[in-house]
Amino acid sequence: MTQTVDVDHDARRTLDLLGPAPDNWVPDYPGIDHNVLIVGGGQTGCAFAFALGRAGIGRVSVIDAAADASKAGVWLNRARMNKLRTPKTLVGPEGGLPGLSFRAWYEARFGAASYQEIDRIPRERWAEYLAWYREFLDVPIRYGTRLVRIEPKDTHFALHLERGGSTHVETARKIVLCNGVAGNGGAFVPAVLQSLPAQLVAHTSDAIDFAALRGKSVAVLGGAASAFDATATALEAGAGEVHLFARRTTLAATPVSRARAYPGAYDNYFDLPDALRWAQALRFKRSGSTAPPDSIERVTRFENFHLHLGAQWASASEAAGQIEADVAGESFRFDFAIAGTGYFVNPAARPELADFASHILLWRDQYTPSKEDSDDGLGAHPYLGQALEYREKVAGEAPYLKHIHVYNPAGFVSAGVPVGDVPSMKRDIPAVVRRISRDLFLADIDLHAKRLAAEVPPEFDESAYASSVWRNETSNA
Template sequence: MAAPYHPGVLPAAQYPDRIDTMTELSHPDQHALDTLRLIGPAPDNWVPPRDGIDHNVAIIGGGQTGAAFAFALRRAGIGQVSVIDAAPDESQAGVWLNRARMNRLRTPKTLVGPEAGLPGLSFQAWYEARFGAASYAEIDRIPRTRWAEYLAWYRHFLDIPIRYGTRLTRIEPVGEHFRLHLEVREGASVRGVVETARKIVLSNGVAGNGGPNLPAVLKDLPPALFAHTSQAIDFAALRGKSVAVIGAAASAFDAAATALEAGAEQVHLFARRERIASVPVTRTRAYPGAYDNYFQLPDAIRWSQARRLREAGSTPPADAVERVTRFPNFHLHLGAPWTQAAVRDKRVETRVAGEPFAFDFVIAGTGYVVNPALRPELAEFAAHIRLWRDQYVPNAADSDEALGSHPYLGAGLEYLEKVEGAAPYLKHIHVYNPAAFVSFGLPVGDVPSMKRDIPAVVQRISRDLFLADLDAHEARFNDDIAADFDDSIYARSVWQREGVDVDIA
């Protein structure tokens, strides 16, 4: 569980460049405190308890979106919400201080994030309270480490409990609820635990409906000689080494830059395309009408937009490219896919475009594959999940096996059944990770998706929980209610007619 946030406990050493005076604010978090005061207390839990149910909602993943969901559900009056995270503790949870290697976030600083539309809880309010409005105006995008600090503050300030060291290993459907099979780490030991939940939110990151996309050419290499960007990498150990990076999206450039900054002797980045993708095609639909109503688009349009992005390629930010090109020992290979790799004398040897190379270490910045069947916790029912290839058949020229493996989701980002009636419980699992891309047009789970999709999921959860207990709610509607007052408070003012009735028509 996250430790309670104590207003005022903000060591100066934690913010060495913070503004020197707080005369404008009685407390650095005064705006946030006023926000919570003005919106009033969270509603009481209105969901009737059920025998044998531990959680109304289980949120899988305690990163930025897991915490945001917990707060949004609290404000919706939905109690018995549990957030779990497999990381052993808060410092190792999420990507921002672990596997993320960019200097700045890739999204604009002005996007609405986990604050749920409450300005006092926003990154801007948090940042300006510590470093001043002028400092905020100077940054064009949010520094990654500042974002991590803000998220830690958000969790503690709002007292979001997260159970670390808790891994979901299996979701077992049981009628209208689920058994969650968990591995709970306690010190050096791990014990198995089974808990129950009515709703599940998969807020579990980029691999949450699949896994890392590892090129076949690397799969037989010894683990000591290569890594995917999703893994922890000891970059300090690459000092003085020759490093290959495969891929040309942002994570590949970030990994290459981190290796160079750690003192790698040579870094070669190999891209399949003849040019680095530089056209952010999704920007053409980055306006409220398209953003808010994207789910309502016909399948053919949603498919074509996903295909358009696949064809254009994922665009690394310009500063990510400039971060590596300033190094004379960085070398970019275009139109250079790897087709072979072997190990000799503890080095990886390859031949690209007829030219031989040998490297001490290889990093795959090759993204992720979406395939629910790859996830052990989903394996029991993955075959019942409706995928895009089950729903929509494009013409041959527009076919795409990778996009076809994405789940075809409902309006509340819930799984749908491949065959109606075969797995009705699927509608109670909500997918808040990038597997929702084809259905919702964004890399769901990142900041751009929060404003639209967190409320959509919470509203669907609220609706489903309410209707599932409709008899109990109807009985509550018809409960006897004590009167606020009796006749005595108005008895003296009741008109008393004297004599005959007067016709006032």
């Protein structure tokens, strides 16, 4: 007889021990559709939906521009690494509940010994876990729904949402932007590539048809992990040759962010002086983002991989359907070019933020470094509060900004971690949920004062204890 094994036993037991989620305690407002709108249904959007529910905050909605779950997030789309770049032991969307963790999920399916054998989490396993997490916790996501404009009102936001080619308006009191690496800016494509025909160039954030590159000559610009992952994917798809061009004369190999990866620095990062936070961000940028050793090994095993160091592209043009490039005094011809050059931060570049981008306090508005430590890119990051909320450039001109929480990498300079990735979840998700709870509670303090003063019926009367009341001998006589 076959024995049925409940692989989700630990997860079910965890929820059972937690008990049911609290009832929604946030008073309804006429004309308000959502207490919180979460933009992005990936790993953090789902984690926020669960955490807000456990905090008793109802009327939370999650939207995602992707057509369906398989196209949402990065893990089955533009992420091309074999393994996650972070340690497998980090707290993720489970929020400190072991039964909902990746380890519990993985061991239930593949065994504890298998978990011990993996050094980092395989990307596709992580995607499977996130799908399970979403389905197991029954997180509802409205796919095919894009936020195109946030319009501030006196007490809420009017949200212009696009779905199926038409736009409609919904309202919300709070917004959490879980919209990925381009959520406060966009993909950075070097100027030298921007004049080339679109069919000859892609950014690593794009959906690239790597099978079409079979037998082709491919150029990849960039020296960090995404560039190496795109290079490896092209080589594994059968590209004829792939040349990777890095501006640095040596590859970045020192993960300087590990110097602050301990609880004291992590937990108290927002309390550091601005000068120290700026210095940390600048140190990281100048040291360079490192590709994991296995990402480098993945490409160097191919004889048709060629690495160019200190190689800045001087010019590029289209010639007979190919790219003709001048790089460090050499001429090259390629069939296709991929920009693995990261992302820029600029809230004004996002149409949904256009109504108020000029009011957002940026790091360049708040902190002035020395001339030798200035950096325009870092200065363009929003200067966020401890709950990752936007702050006003001029006090009193845009008080609604504190109700928009930025859970994407634009928070890096402020938070010290790549916000939206696993390292940010343990500290920042609870902080944002606590702030949302506090703001919603205090906004309705008069109503809550009445509720706190409400009559509470007694559970028993004097008859329950009358027979046991002590009576002294005098009274007995």
